[in-house]
Amino acid sequence: MQFARVLGRLVSTRKVAPLEGYRLLWIQPTDARGHAEGEPLVAVDAGQYGEGEWVTYVTSREASLPLRDTFCPVDAAIVGKIDFVDFADGERVTSPTATREAGA
């Protein structure tokens, strides 16, 4: 699973049947401290996790496992909301501040 922050929500009224009812979120991958890293992508929100601004997502075949139809054409799914990350030196990162800086 990887880290990402949610940039926005896609509106798609016409999509394949297994994706009906799921929200599609535009996400920016981050490192474990919430700094943007890599290219943005679209992920299915497998729960209501995307309400938070910092999430974890899974790619590849495993992305379809949380969905009601696991034979579903997806390659990324949000599977959890991140409250905070604790590091070895005692530092606690609660949210990627870059989200607000970017005005997302």
Next chain:
Amino acid sequence: MILARVIGMVTSSDKDPELGAYKLLVVVPLGLDLEAEGEETIAIDRVGAGIGERVLVVREGNAARQITGRDKIPLQNVIVGVVDDVNWLEGRAPAGRQERG
């Protein structure tokens, strides 16, 4: 599988129910100099690894399903060992490294 280091722990109050039982650790791959190099990802732990330890991480969803016994766990990375030492073959250690790391 890769050699990685555990650098942190994730707290998630709201996540997929299949993930509920597991501690989520942040791992970063290690390069030849055994320093962090590459993308930080989240792994579950099956061997009691702690923050700061060098670990062996398998990155394949089917391995994750086998080891957890959950066939719908949406996850790829599992810590399957704690690495005490890395011993290079004679003459194979990168410049500046001792034979035992």
